[in-house]
Amino acid sequence: MNPTCAEEALKIRIRDINPHIVCSLCAGYFIDATTITECLHTFCKTCIVKYLQTSKHCPQCNLKVHETHPLFHLRADRTLQDIVYKLVPHLLENEEKRREDFNKSRGVVTPKKPGKKTEIHTPPKLSTIINTPDGHKFAQDEHICLCLERLGPQERSHCGQRVPLRQLEKKFVRCSIRVLISHLKAMLHKKLSVPPDLKFDILCDDEVQAEETSLKQIYLMTWYGKEIPMVLFYRFATDDDKVS
Ligand SMILES: [Zn+2]
Ligand SMILES: [Zn+2]
Structure with a gap:
């Protein structure tokens, strides 16, 4: 069955937009989109931080990004990340679930000891950060x-x-x-x-x-x-x- 015009238009739009919201390092949608200020190429935060530990150049355009401070020319791109979360269904929920599971797994690694305070740090939910106007204060770069x-x-x-x-x-x-x-x-x-x-x-x-x-x-x-x-x-x- 032929898709309706509206469906067709929507498909084209998402297909066109994909190259702008996919990380070239992990081929997934951006998570914590982070942009290199020198060339404006964007990656997931963890992907680019890890990459720059062993390289001084942008993985996309090969521009020299830094000499000794890999994180200095990286900026969180919250606007882009918000767009990605709005465009890609369930990405935000999935990412929250993943982080929750990760925290739980860490909680298991460090079991509660009687009489001792547990120090499991629970980061704020991503949806809280994105949906509150001043939520961006949680970013720490x-x-x-x-x-x-x-x-x-x-x-x-x-x-x-x-x-x-x-x-x-x-x-x-x-x-x-x-x-x-x-x-x-x-x-x-x-x-x-x-x-x-x-x-x-x-x-x-x-x-x-x-x-x-x-x-x-x-x-x-x-x-x-x-x-x-x-x-x-x-x-x-x-x-x-x-x-x-
Ligand atoms: Zn990535
Ligand atoms: Zn670049």
């Missing part, structure tokens, strides 16, 4: 999850106009730990439609952070050991932006 909160007066006069300081629509932000305060300020200008000559302060723990400070520095100096997300506050700069 070179990214950090931030919460950006508004602080101080909610408007400011500027060139004879009142400029409101709005709340970010999405205050949870995931970004690279190499992002600088100046990048965050540029993002705020864009997202909050604030004139570029009206400056922001970004604070962590009541301290105004310098433009060239990276999130990694702030994390290590101020936030290490505290709960994620790291909370940063933004406000209109208090002085008249005179750089001395």
Whole structure:
């Protein structure tokens, strides 16, 4: 029997999309899709991490990825992974089942001893991570999850106009730990439609952070050991932006 037009169209779409959601190392659909930032080729996290232990080059295009730090140029691609899970039926459930079984098997290897606390680490369910807006904070690679909160007066006069300081629509932000305060300020200008000559302060723990400070520095100096997300506050700069 001929498939209906709709079925035909769907088949074509999935077939066309397959090359973009299949890992060339294991030939399976991406699990924890991870992209090499230098060439943007994507693999499963475990596949590429393992591969780069013995090679310095991208398995797909042979570009030299690293000299000594195999993980430095890898980034989790959550958007792509979400797409894969949405496109491929049961992949998410199967992967969760696999991880649960794996944990159970580890639980069997280290049996409970009476009077002793068991230290079996149960990672959060993947579906929890994917389906909650701030769930991505569980990822641990070179990214950090931030919460950006508004602080101080909610408007400011500027060139004879009142400029409101709005709340970010999405205050949870995931970004690279190499992002600088100046990048965050540029993002705020864009997202909050604030004139570029009206400056922001970004604070962590009541301290105004310098433009060239990276999130990694702030994390290590101020936030290490505290709960994620790291909370940063933004406000209109208090002085008249005179750089001395
Ligand atoms: Zn793979
Ligand atoms: Zn590549």
